[in-house]
Amino acid sequence: MSARLEVADIFRRHGEAYRQAHDGHLGRVERRTMSAIELCRTAELGGHVEGCRSCGAIRVAYNSCRNRHCPKCQGKTCREWLAARQNELLPVPYFHVVFTLPAEIATIAFQNKAAMYTILFKAAAETLRTIAADPRHLGAGIGLIAVLHSWGQNLTYHPHLHCIVPGGGISLDGGRWVACRRGFFLPVRVLSRLFRRLFLEELRAAYDEGGLGFFGDLAYLARPDAFVCLLAEARRRQWVVYAKPPFGGPKQVLAYLGRYTHRVAIANSRLISTADDRVAFRWRDYRQRGKTKVMTLDAHEFIRRFLLHTLPDGFHRIRHYGFLANGNRAAKLDLCHRLLAGSQQNELKPDAESAAVAAERLAMAHRCPCCGEPMITLAIWRCGQAPPRPFWNDTS
Numbered sequence: 544m545s546a547r548l549e550v551a552d553i554f555r556r557h558g559e560a561y562r563q564a565h566d567g568h569l570g571r572v573e574r575r576t577m578s579a580i581e582l583c584r585t586a587e588l589g590g591h592v593e594g595c596r597s598c599g600a601i602r603v604a605y606n607s608c609r610n611r612h613c614p615k616c617q618g619k620t621c622r623e624w625l626a627a628r629q630n631e632l633l634p635v636p637y638f639h640v641v642f643t644l645p646a647e648i649a650t651i652a653f654q655n656k657a658a659m660y661t662i663l664f665k666a667a668a669e670t671l672r673t674i675a676a677d678p679r680h681l682g683a684g685i686g687l688i689a690v691l692h693s694w695g696q697n698l699t700y701h702p703h704l705h706c707i708v709p710g711g712g713i714s715l716d717g718g719r720w721v722a723c724r725r726g727f728f729l730p731v732r733v734l735s736r737l738f739r740r741l742f743l744e745e746l747r748a749a750y751d752e753g754g755l756g757f758f759g760d761l762a763y764l765a766r767p768d769a770f771v772c773l774l775a776e777a778r779r780r781q782w783v784v785y786a787k788p789p790f791g792g793p794k795q796v797l798a799y800l801g802r803y804t805h806r807v808a809i810a811n812s813r814l815i816s817t818a819d820d821r822v823a824f825r826w827r828d829y830r831q832r833g834k835t836k837v838m839t840l841d842a843h844e845f846i847r848r849f850l851l852h853t854l855p856d857g858f859h860r861i862r863h864y865g866f867l868a869n870g871n872r873a874a875k876l877d878l879c880h881r882l883l884a885g886s887q888q889n890e891l892k893p894d895a896e897s898a899a900v901a902a903e904r905l906a907m908a909h910r911c912p913c914c915g916e917p918m919i920t921l922a923i924w925r926c927g928q929a930p931p932r933p934f935w936n937d938t939s
Contacts, residue, residue, distance in 0.1 A: 548814045550614050550849065553822055554581045557842040564843065573850045579610035589926040593918040595911035602911075602918065606926070611860075612853055614811045621805035624861075625797050631872065633879055636710040637796045638728040639787040642667040642738055643703040645780050647773060648746070651764070652702050655755050657855040660702070662749065664689055666742040667704045668864040670784075674729050674737060675712055681729065683712030683721035686867035686875070688800070691860040694808045696826040697838055698848035705803050707796065710789060713866060713879065720882035728786055735784040742782075743774055804861055808852040817842065 558577050562569060582588050590605035607616045644652060644663065652659035668689060675685040687708040695701040711722040723729075749755055750770055757764040764770050790799060815823040815837060822845040827833045840848070854860060866875035911918050 548817060549811045550809065550814070551580050551583055553814075553817055553842060553845060556817070557820070557846060561843050561846050565847075569850075572853045572856060576610055576612045576850065576853050577846075579608035580613050583608035583610070583613050583615055587926070589924050591920050591924070592922040594921045595914060595916055595918055597916040598911060598914045600911050600913045600918075601921075611805075612807055614807050614809070617805040617807060621801055624804060625801055628797070628800065631867065631876055632796055633709050633876070634883060635722065636789045637799075638708045638710055638723075638789050639799070640671065640706045640708060640728070640731075640734070641703055641783075641785055641787070642670075642706070643701075643783040644742075645777060645782060648742075648777055649700060649702050650761060651746075651755065651757075653700055653851070654758055654761060657858055658749055658754050659746075660691055660854075660858065660860075662742060662745040663702065663704055664691070664862055666738055666745055667706060668862075669741055670734055670738040671706060671708065671729070672865055674733055676715065678715075680733070681712060681721060681723055683714055684865055685709065685712035686863070686865035688804075688867060689862050689864065690803050691854075692803070692806070693852045696829070698808055698845070698851070700851045707800060707803075713875070713882065717878070718882075720879065726789060728789070731784050731786055735782050738784055739778065739780075739782040743778060747774060808849050 554577055558581055562574070562577070584605040584607055586605060588606040588608060590603060593602045593604065594600070607613070607619075609616050609620075611617070611620075642663065648659075652663075668687065671687055672685060675681045675683055685708060687706050690705045690707075691702070692705060693700060693702045708728065710728060711720055713719075714721050746755075764773060790796065809824065813825045815825060817823070820842045821839050822842050823837055823839045824845075825835055826838050828836050863869055863872065866872070866879060868875075910916065
């Protein structure tokens, strides 16, 4: 077992053979993702050399690839994103609602990622906002953050949307804050039915406009009668929408968001070993109450499953809606804080500790690991250039 095993190691060992074996089936995004992960934090991407004036220690830091599918590049991006959200959190409990696509719809989604993921975001957000605005339920305008995931624990294709929602909203007349019932947000059965209807309506519209493509085993769906039959079958199914128990306070929300917003298909920490062209990794079987198991896959199958979850160029996998939408977020949040002022829910004070910890962590990253004094930059080299000697063989 190697604690230092990374997805990049697997790509470096088996990536070229995988490219040759699947040359006609790899798209530009998949090829670029593989290349970026293989080169991440290596001399090929450039870097800089730091030195300590106090003790003379030398440290070489290689540039990261910044690819959003790379397991090593999401930590810094996530911390920066969370810091930006710090002042947007409200002193109320938050809820986590998950929207999942049934299997027959997921197969269409894989061949039409951009179109289907857009429909998923739109249908889920409209479902939450419509039911929340209904006076029979909450009677308020809500806000939410939606995050797209497309994987299960064993790396199979499983598109679903995580929605983080404040427990309440602005009354329809804009004059007060409407809090949801304690420990309960919205009825999931009602959400499920509306989500199914809205999604299938959007899916049919996309089909009628020629916005979907069908290939291989799904080629028969190009026939209108076959597609109508599939819609009828999907309409009879019960679509899975579930709400996790609420968690309170901005500190818990930040920690929770950090586990979802910038996650990739598999973290390096879950990898166990690679030997005899096979890869072993840990996964949780939620059908057995989250029991941890070990799965071993052929290296090419591991790479194939990893690449299932690449996103189309320019596609935003984190989106904001309602009073958290980008266009009017500042004004709406200011209104929310004013409406909440003086209420009992203000006992949940926004937590500034996370931002302070992040700032301290950033400052420590530029200090000498030996004596703690500030490090200074001695040399910089760009992508494609050779590292400056004598630091060529330095791997510290």
